[in-house]
Amino acid sequence: xxxxxxxxxxxxxxxxxxxxxxxxxxxxxxxxxxxxxxxxxxxxxxxxxxxxxxxxxxxxxxxxxxxxxxxxxxxxxxxxxxxxxxxxxxxxxxxxxxxxxxxxxxxxxxxxxxxxxxxxxxxxxxxxxxxxxxxxxxxxxxxxxxxxxxxxxxxxxxxxxxxxxxxxxxxxxxxxxxxxxxxxxxxxxxxxxxxxxxxxxxxxxxxxxxxxxxxxxxxxxxxxxxxxxxxxxxxxxxxxxxxxxxxxxxxxxxxxxxxxxxxxxxxxxxxxxxxxxxxxxxxxxxxxxxxxxxxxxxxxxxxxxxxxxxxxxxxxxxxxxxxxxxxxxxxxxxxxxxxxxxxxxxxxxxxxxxxxxxxxxxxxxxxxxxxxxxxxxxxxxxxxxxxxxxxxxxxxxxxxxxxxxxxxxxxxxxxxxxxxxxxxxxxxxxxxxxxxxxxxxxxxxxxxxxxxxxxxxxxxxxxxxxxxxxxxxxxxxxxxxxxxxxxxxxxxxxxxxxxxxxxxxxxxxxxxxxxxxxxxxxxxxxxxxxxxxxxxxxxxxxxxxxxxxxxxxxxxxxxxxxxxxxxxxxxxxxxxxxxxxxxxxxxxxxxxxxxxxxxxxxxxxxxxxxxxxxxxxxxxxxxxxxx
Amino acid sequence: xxxxxxxxxxxxxxxxxxxxxxxxxxxxxxxxxxxxxxxxxxxxxxxxxxxxxxxxxxxxxxxxxxxxxxxxxxxxxxxxxxxxxxxxxxxxxxxxxxxxxxxxxxxxxxxxxxxxxxxxxxxxxxxxxxxxxxxxxxxxxxxxxx
Numbered sequence: 001x002x003x004x005x006x007x008x009x010x011x012x013x014x015x016x017x018x019x020x021x022x023x024x025x026x027x028x029x030x031x032x033x034x035x036x037x038x039x040x041x042x043x044x045x046x047x048x049x050x051x052x053x054x055x056x057x058x059x060x061x062x063x064x065x066x067x068x069x070x071x072x073x074x075x076x077x078x079x080x081x082x083x084x085x086x087x088x089x090x091x092x093x094x095x096x097x098x099x100x101x102x103x104x105x106x107x108x109x110x111x112x113x114x115x116x117x118x119x120x121x122x123x124x125x126x127x128x129x130x131x132x133x134x135x136x137x138x139x140x141x142x143x144x145x146x147x148x149x150x151x152x153x154x155x156x157x158x159x160x161x162x163x164x165x166x167x168x169x170x171x172x173x174x175x176x177x178x179x180x181x182x183x184x185x186x187x188x189x190x191x192x193x194x195x196x197x198x199x200x201x202x203x204x205x206x207x208x209x210x211x212x213x214x215x216x217x218x219x220x221x222x223x224x225x226x227x228x229x230x231x232x233x234x235x236x237x238x239x240x241x242x243x244x245x246x247x248x249x250x251x252x253x254x255x256x257x258x259x260x261x262x263x264x265x266x267x268x269x270x271x272x273x274x275x276x277x278x279x280x281x282x283x284x285x286x287x288x289x290x291x292x293x294x295x296x297x298x299x300x301x302x303x304x305x306x307x308x309x310x311x312x313x314x315x316x317x318x319x320x321x322x323x324x325x326x327x328x329x330x331x332x333x334x335x336x337x338x339x340x341x342x343x344x345x346x347x348x349x350x351x352x353x354x355x356x357x358x359x360x361x362x363x364x365x366x367x368x369x370x371x372x373x374x375x376x377x378x379x380x381x382x383x384x385x386x387x388x389x390x391x392x393x394x395x396x397x398x399x400x401x402x403x404x405x406x407x408x409x410x411x412x413x414x415x416x417x418x419x420x421x422x423x424x425x426x427x428x429x430x431x432x433x434x435x436x437x438x439x440x441x442x443x444x445x446x447x448x449x450x451x452x453x454x455x456x457x458x459x460x461x462x463x464x465x466x467x468x469x470x471x472x473x474x475x476x477x478x479x480x481x482x483x484x485x486x487x488x489x490x491x492x493x494x495x496x497x498x499x500x501x502x503x504x505x506x507x508x509x510x511x512x513x514x515x516x517x518x519x520x521x522x523x524x525x526x527x528x529x530x531x532x533x534x535x536x537x538x539x540x541x542x543x544x545x546x547x548x549x550x551x552x553x554x555x556x557x558x559x560x561x562x563x564x565x566x567x568x569x570x571x572x573x574x575x576x577x578x579x580x581x582x583x584x585x586x587x588x589x590x591x592x593x594x595x596x597x598x599x600x601x602x603x604x605x606x607x608x609x610x611x612x613x614x615x616x617x618x619x620x621x622x623x624x625x626x627x
Numbered sequence: 628x629x630x631x632x633x634x635x636x637x638x639x640x641x642x643x644x645x646x647x648x649x650x651x652x653x654x655x656x657x658x659x660x661x662x663x664x665x666x667x668x669x670x671x672x673x674x675x676x677x678x679x680x681x682x683x684x685x686x687x688x689x690x691x692x693x694x695x696x697x698x699x700x701x702x703x704x705x706x707x708x709x710x711x712x713x714x715x716x717x718x719x720x721x722x723x724x725x726x727x728x729x730x731x732x733x734x735x736x737x738x739x740x741x742x743x744x745x746x747x748x749x750x751x752x753x754x755x756x757x758x759x760x761x762x763x764x765x766x767x768x769x770x771x772x773x
Contacts, residue, residue: 080648080651080654081668082648082651106651106666108654109650109651109653109654109655110650110651110654110666113654113655113657114653114654114657114658114659114660114662115659115662116659119662120662122662123662123665126665127665130665130667478644478701480648480737481737481738482738483652483655483656483738483740488737500644500648544670562708564702564703564704564705564708592702593670594670594671594673594674594702594705595670595671595673595674595675596671596673596674596702596704596705596708598674598675598676599673599674599675599676599677599712600676608670608674611669611670611674613674613675613676613679616667616675616679617679617682619667620638620667620682620683620686620688621686623636623638623665623688624636624683624686624687624688
């Protein structure tokens with residue numbers, strides 16, 4: 001760890017802390033050289049480096065320097081501010097220093113991960129110099145405190161949404177659950193038994209749905225969709241449109257009923273179609289996923305009626321008449337089943353075909369291996385005369401007790417064949433008169449690439465999980481989306497259910513592929529985070545709003561005309577030394593801090609707290625300066 | 628490497644809701660771009676008055692890309708106001724003898740990595756071709772429109 005400390009005569013005493021990020025930064029940026037240079041800047045009292053500034057020792061280093069009075073403001077140069085700006089502001093608070101006397105320099109995502117060698121070092125130095133220039137002009141700020149409505153709205157009534165509703169209501173928080181379909185239970189309700197425990201999905205969904213429906217603090221609106229959104233954490237306003245039920249079953253009363261492979265149908269609202277408003281403090285997004293729909297011709301899908309997806313096969317298996325005899329579907333005996341893994345998952349650019357929007361599903365869907373093995377074992381247990389062949393790239397039974405599924409499938413004489421992504425199995429008509437209508441050919445890497453042909457009466461495609469289409473919510477609420485198309489949390493480990501939009505949290509498979517247990521856990525995690533936000537009865541927002549310098553303001557009203565939020569800026573009469581003067585005033589609750597007013601003031605009397613024009617000017621000067 | 632470092636500096640004003648996370652996504656993908664690019668995070672670039680851009684060029688910045696959220700700006704109406712302001716800045720640049728291609732207003736989303744790289748590449752070509760802004764400024768700029 002390098003430390004450079006010097007005595008300066010500046011009013012502001014900046015401490016600069018440069019992170020190695022375990023080599024992520026220091027492999028490309030000479031952090032010691034940067035530290036040396038930065039320590040010579042005006043206003044910098046100390047410059048230090050650490051392997052991980054976000055670690056406890058890293059934060060303690062800052063706290064110690066602040067408490068000793070050596071420094072009075074901080075710059076940390078590390079990863080993107082979305083990851084650790086809040087971490088370091090909290091460190092300042094713990095040291096008893098105003099958390100807004102902090103500036104962040106992003107030298108990982110915007111330097112070491114995109115530049116290399118001397119150029120990376122020079123750029124890191126410039127960015128940190130710019131951060132120091134801003135830090136010297138920072139002023140202490142107080143967060144804006146607003147009342148938080150003790151109310152949560154959950155969008156999506158699948159397993160994660162139901163679990164979040166149960167947990168939030170059990171903490172005494174009023175909950176509204178908005179589900180677009182007539183049913184509760186989501187895709188869990190489309191399953192029969194759950195891997196690896198064998199628990200009935202119907203029992204799980206029914207039990208959870210009843211608990212939620214019977215709770216006096218929960219209101220469920222099925223067949224409903226959010227059509228309007230405004231407000232901020234603690235005080236959101238949602239416009240909701242309820243449509244007619246298209247469940248296809250007669251209305252139910254009392255506690256509702258579970259309909260296999262549809263979901264739990266709650267009692268219907270007496271007013272079937274209506275528009276209404278929900279005022280709420282937090283929003284839980286639990287909009288789930290959609291299974292991959294194979295392209296026409298992909299492994300014979302839509303070309304041969306004997307090719308089905310795994311969800312379809314699970315339902316076919318469950319709906320087959322109970323009783324003795326071989327497995328038959330549609331009157332035809334199934335002697336051989338070929339199950340193909342990784343359909344619609346783990347796409348590789350250049351090998352797999354992009355969809356119509358140019359996207360590939362490069363992620364692993366994580367559940368399909370276990371679900372496929374579970375289905376294979378069910379077939380072998382119930383119908384020993386049916387052979388099962390699994391065509392896989394890798395077996396990823398990652399969860400607790402899930403490796404047993406693979407062992408037991410092997411013990412049940414399920415036959416495994418392994419393929420490389422560039423040489424996938426080929427499904428075609430079987431010309432032989434051996435009774436199976438299809439054949440699946442593959443270069444089996446388990447037998448060193450031997451070409452193997454397997455007769456198949458049924459081909460099951462183990463389809464992956466894709467993000468469901470929530471583009472309307474994404475647009476309305478400005479939700480961040482990851483490169484994989486799923487909604488993106490702030491940080492996968494440190495802030496795993498929070499979004500960058502304060503007061504909106506994630507639950508379940510809208511975030512990433514998860515199994516039922518994980519989605520349920522995610523629902524609970526979202527409930528904990530949502531209730532923590534509401535616990536104090538108020539929330540504190542960043543104080544980055546407009547501020548009027550009354551000395552400079554001449555009351556010309558240009559800022560009021562330019563304001564994009566009606567009422568956020570207004571003119572007020574003051575009595576100054578016996579003279580009546582008119583000055584601009586800011587309503588801190590209404591002001592969003594966009595800055596439209598700043599640019600138009602001829603007196604430069606308006607600024608955004610924490611993001612002032614003079615701070616930007618200082619940063620530009622630091623960047624423009626030659627190293 | 629050093630040749631590109633000596634190319635004029637490009638300033639990107641990137642919105643914290645869209646373009647700044649988009650630039651981070653470029654980093655997460657480890658996609659390189661010229662190191663003369665410096666990104667400043669903004670809440671909304673509608674904040675900056677016309678003079679700010681001119682002064683940036685006066686300080687030696689060779690090119691500016693405003694990477695906004697476009698019409699999806701979380702501050703309703705801000706993008707339209709910004710677009711009108713940038714038109715006025717173009718006019719001021721012309722009057723001062725500054726090539727208006729040095730300034731560009733664009734929209735970059737949180738996952739627009741290809742668009743980000745394309746914008747940066749294009750601006751880099753422009754500033755490399757034009758050289759430093761001081762070289763093309765007239766000595767006595769005409770009075771600017773307010």
